[in-house]
Amino acid sequence: MQLWETSGHAANYKENMFVFEVEKQEFGLKPMNCPGHCLIFDQRVRSYREHPLRLADFEVLHQNEATSALTGLTRIRRFEQDDAHIFCRESQRPKKYLGDLETWKKAEAALAKALDEFGKPWEINEGDGAFYGPKIDISVSDVMRRKFQCATWQLDFQLPPRFNLSYSAEDESKMERPVMIHRTILEHYKGKWPFWLSPRQAIVCPVSDKFQSYAPEVRNRIHDAGFYVDVDTSDRTIQKKVREAQLAQYNYILVVGEEEPNNGQVSVRVRDKPIMLSRASRASSQTLRKKLQLFIRILYLLED
Numbered sequence: 001m002q003l004w005e006t007s008g009h010a011a012n013y014k015e016n017m018f019v020f021e022v023e024k025q026e027f028g029l030k031p032m033n034c035p036g037h038c039l040i041f042d043q044r045v046r047s048y049r050e051h052p053l054r055l056a057d058f059e060v061l062h063q064n065e066a067t068s069a070l071t072g073l074t075r076i077r078r079f080e081q082d083d084a085h086i087f088c089r090e091s092q093r094p095k096k097y098l099g100d101l102e103t104w105k106k107a108e109a110a111l112a113k114a115l116d117e118f119g120k121p122w123e124i125n126e127g128d129g130a131f132y133g134p135k136i137d138i139s140v141s142d143v144m145r146r147k148f149q150c151a152t153w154q155l156d157f158q159l160p161p162r163f164n165l166s167y168s169a170e171d172e173s174k175m176e177r178p179v180m181i182h183r184t185i186l187e188h189y190k191g192k193w194p195f196w197l198s199p200r201q202a203i204v205c206p207v208s209d210k211f212q213s214y215a216p217e218v219r220n221r222i223h224d225a226g227f228y229v230d231v232d233t234s235d236r237t238i239q240k241k242v243r244e245a246q247l248a249q250y251n252y253i254l255v256v257g258e259e260e261p262n263n264g265q266v267s268v269r270v271r272d273k274p275i276m277l278s279r280a281s282r283a284s285s286q287t288l289r290k291k292l293q294l295f296i297r298i299l300y301l302l303e304d
Contacts, residue, residue, distance in 0.1 A: 001019070001026045001027065001028055003035050003039075004017070004028050004035070006035070006162055006163060007034065007035040007038070007159060007162060007163075008158065008159075008162060009028075009031065009032070009035070010028075013031065014028075015064070016031060016063050016064050016065070017029065017031050017062075017063070017064055018031075018062050018064050029062040030059070030060075030061055030062065031061055031062060031063045031064075032061065032083075033057040033059060033061070033083045033085070034085060034156070034159060034180075034182060035159070035163070036057065036059075037055045037057065037085045038159055038160070038162075038163040038165060038180075039163070040055055041053070041055070041087055041163075041165055041178075042163060042164075042165055045167075045168060046087075046166075046167035046168065046178075047167060047168045048089055048167055048168060048169055048170055048176070050167070051087060051088055051089040051167065051178065052086050052087065052088050052089070053086070053087040053178075054084055054085070054086050054087075054199070055084060055085050055087075056082070056083065056084040056199075057083050057084070058080050058081075058082070058083070059080070060078060060079070060080055061078070061079055061080065061081065061083075062077060062078050063077060063079075064077065065077050081184050082184060083182075083183075083184050084182075084183050084184075085180055085181065085182055085183070086180070086181040086183065087160075087165075087167075087178040087179070087180055087181075088178060088179045088180075088181060089167075089176070089178065107134050107155045107157065108134045110155070111134055111135075111136055111153075111155060114136070115136065125137070134154070134155055135152055135153060135154035135155065135182075136152065136153045136154075137151070137152050138151040138152070151183075151184060152182070152183070152184050153181065153182070153183045154181065154182035154183075155179070155181060156179070156180040156181065156182055157179060157180075159180050160177050160178050160179065160180055161177065165177065165178055165180075166178070191249050192249055192271070193249065193251070195251045195252075198228070198249075198250075198251050199228060200228060200230070200248055200249060200250045200251070201227050201228045201229060201250070201251050201252065202222060202227060202228070202229040202230075202250060202251060202252040202253075202254060203229065203230045203231070203232060203245045203248075203250045203252075203253055203254065204216075204218050204219050204229065204230070204231045204232070204254045204256060204266075205231075205232045205238060205241040205242060205245060205253060205254065205255050205256070206231075206232070206233070206255075206256050206257070207238045207255065207256065207257035207258070208238075208257075209235070210258075211256050211257060211258070211260070211261060212233060213261075214256050214260065214261040215231050215233070215256055216231060218254060218256065218266060219231045230250075232244070232245065238255065238257075242255065242269065246271070249271070250271070251270070251271055252268055252269070252270060252271075253268070253269040253271075254266045254267070254268055254269075255267040255268075255269065
């Protein structure tokens with residue numbers, strides 16, 4: 001139970017855990033992924049350049065729910081969930097991070113501001129925050145008007161200090177403390193996320209090393225527009241790159257070869273089917289910029 005004592009689960013969540021004894025030593029089945037992700041974060045020295053750092057996990061979890069609370073597949077004792085944690089830089093959170101009342105109020109105010117900017121109706125559920133911080137819950141109702149929690153975002157200023165997590169700041173002589181954001185969503189897409197929700201929205205795949213310089217230009221323009229986009233700089237064949245991107249469920253696979261840099265093209269594959277975005281004509285840097293902006297606008301419009 002040492003891990004759960006460090007995280008605070010032993011003191012605040014033990015009644016919801018399956019606990020057993022082996023050779024006079026107490027163990028607990030994993031009820032949540034959070035402490036494990038803290039251990040992964042702390043495996044090596046982290047840099048500010050890595051943030052925000054996202055760790056996801058689909059391991060089996062066990063929670064000792066009361067029999068009266070069990071309901072079909074919405075409240076069970078053994079389950080897997082799309083659970084991830086985002087480790088953010090110091091500049092992305094309140095300056096104070098200890099669990100005092102002032103910090104709670106600041107965190108609540110930050111979450112309330114985010115909900116106001118979202119523009120949809122919301123309400124405060126007093127006393128329902130996690131023991132390590134306030135949270136945003138999304139609830140759904142069934143035909144009997146019973147409410148169930150569907151997704152959650154939780155602001156955690158407790159676990160990073162408890163696990164003594166830190167990263168190398170821009171001033172390499174200093175170490176700073178990250179903040180941790182928990183997020184869990186309930187999904188039915190079998191990994192094929194719609195574009196607006198996808199953590200892998202696009203990937204740029206150069207045909208060979210000769211076209212490596214153009215790939216980052218495409219990537220930077222899309223990234224600067226606010227999208228998640230990667231570049232495959234490996235020495236694999238283009239067929240292998242595209243196949244790996246398909247298996248990873250990227251919404252858009254952008255292939256760049258000999259013609260694309262000269263003509264301002266990006267050859268776009270929409271998950272499982274190829275489409276060509278732009279015509280084959282020589283383009284100035286201004287035309288290239290316009291075509292990439294057009295591609296970005298198309299990403300907003302296309303839905304799976």
